[in-house]
Amino acid sequence: MTHAPHHLTLADIARHLDVDFEGDAEQPIRGLATLKEAAPDQVAFLANRAYLKDLATTKAAAVLLHPEHGKNCPVPRLEMANPYLGYAKLSQLFDPLPARDVxxxxxxxxxxxxxxxxxxxxxxxxxxxxxxxxxxxxxxxxxxxxxxxxxxxxxxxxxxxxxxxxxxxxxxxxxxxxxxxxxxxxxxxxxxxxxxxxxxxxxxxxxxxxxxxxxxxxxxxxxxxxxxxxxxxxxxxxxxxxxxxxxxxxxxxxxxxxxxxxxxxxxxxxxxxxxxxxxxxxxxxxxxxxxxxxxxxxxxxxxxxxSSGTGAMSNTQWRKNAVRFKQLDEIAKRLSRLEKSHRSK
The missing domain is CATH 2.160.10.10 (Hexapeptide repeat proteins)
Incomplete structure (x- = not known):
């Protein structure tokens, strides 16, 4: 969860992202949060379909999302083809670090x-x-x-x-x-x-x-x-x-x-x-x-x-595979001999 170092409105947010929106232009926006945790003065975003389940119940002031999910949004929406990029741009507005520089x-x-x-x-x-x-x-x-x-x-x-x-x-x-x-x-x-x-x-x-x-x-x-x-x-x-x-x-x-x-x-x-x-x-x-x-x-x-290497597996299975890995060269040689024998018949 983030909080704005200064006063921003929903209109400011939309202008920063260069997107249209429907809703109260003067709605104060004081931070960013997840769909599940957002308060009525915060903007949430949906960039991963795994969190689509939280969209219907969000209490956010607005949600940044892809147009394909817009019709399911119960609050004002900010539609972008790449909502995660939009989130990255918004995060800069709420970063308190530069304000502390002396x-x-x-x-x-x-x-x-x-x-x-x-x-x-x-x-x-x-x-x-x-x-x-x-x-x-x-x-x-x-x-x-x-x-x-x-x-x-x-x-x-x-x-x-x-x-x-x-x-x-x-x-x-x-x-x-x-x-x-x-x-x-x-x-x-x-x-x-x-x-x-x-x-x-x-x-x-x-x-x-x-x-x-x-x-x-x-x-x-x-x-x-x-x-x-x-x-x-x-x-x-x-x-x-x-x-x-x-x-x-x-x-x-x-x-x-x-x-x-x-x-x-x-x-x-x-x-x-x-x-x-x-x-x-x-x-x-x-x-x-x-x-x-x-x-x-x-x-x-x-x-x-x-890629290289293997994914994790049970130790029992890994030990079996490790033994077989050491046998691969001999298995390849045996297979080559069998193929030559088959071709010669």
Missing amino acids: TGIHPTAVVADDAMLGKGVSVQAHAVIEAGVVLGERVVVGAGSVIGADSVIGDDTRLHANVTVCHGVVVGKRVILQSGCVIGGDGFGFAHDGAGWHKIAQLGGVVLGDDVEVGSCSSIDRGALGDTVIGNDVKIDSQVQIAHNVIIGDHSALAGCVGIAGSTTVGKHCMLGGGVGLSGHLTICDGVQVTGMSLVTNSIHEPGVY
């Missing part, structure tokens, strides 16, 4: 003398901005966050509390970095001499495009030589690991706990489900969807949906 530098923040800060910047308590940093206009640097030397942060970007942007990182406009994420830490590079490991200095950087979001406690490593590059409008969930020199194309989305090994390229409009692992030095073409918990060890050159 421009200026908190007395406990540490800002290098040669750092360049744009108009309307907010630097919150105990943040650190090192030498040579450039912040665009209306950037918000959350409490305890660190921006390393010579990094550049674009306009309207927000760093939540305790974000680390290491040295020499370029962040685009309207980027959101959630708490605890690390952008530009060293990649995992070591050379072995037979007895021990020798660290390889990571000489590249990280470039994040515009409108990127990085979830909490995710890591994007700097490149070993060239840069790690994240394209425009890429959405990265929490606890994701992106290794050095990875390239991710525009508009791709990575769900929680995805791991991408070094020097792999992911195309545009790709979707990686939770827990997906990509081996290093692969190329994934545009328009690929990999379902959750899949392991990708070879490049993918055709768009489509890809």
Whole structure:
């Protein structure tokens, strides 16, 4: 359930979505809620047919829904072909976070003398901005966050509390970095001499495009030589690991706990489900969807949906299948011999 930081009417809501409606234009709207929980001053939405059962009894001021469900709506309706997109747009109106921003530098923040800060910047308590940093206009640097030397942060970007942007990182406009994420830490590079490991200095950087979001406690490593590059409008969930020199194309989305090994390229409009692992030095073409918990060890050159692994089953059944899996090679050989014998007769 959400509440509006300021007064809105049903007419304001409809105007923001560019849709028509029937009802009281001056009806106050103070928040968003589910169909089941909505009060008479809140807007609900229906984007999943599983919740259609709650439509008839909703007490919402209005419901955002697809036109096919409009005739079953007992309250004023806001019809859109993509009601979930409409919900996303409305949620921005009710977000109280920007209203709490205070421009200026908190007395406990540490800002290098040669750092360049744009108009309307907010630097919150105990943040650190090192030498040579450039912040665009209306950037918000959350409490305890660190921006390393010579990094550049674009306009309207927000760093939540305790974000680390290491040295020499370029962040685009309207980027959101959630708490605890690390952008530009060293990649995992070591050379072995037979007895021990020798660290390889990571000489590249990280470039994040515009409108990127990085979830909490995710890591994007700097490149070993060239840069790690994240394209425009890429959405990265929490606890994701992106290794050095990875390239991710525009508009791709990575769900929680995805791991991408070094020097792999992911195309545009790709979707990686939770827990997906990509081996290093692969190329994934545009328009690929990999379902959750899949392991990708070879490049993918055709768009489509890809999966690996097996779904959960009872332990007894899994043990039987595991035994059979080990027998597959021998079974294949026996089948080949039988086919050859059949053809020879």
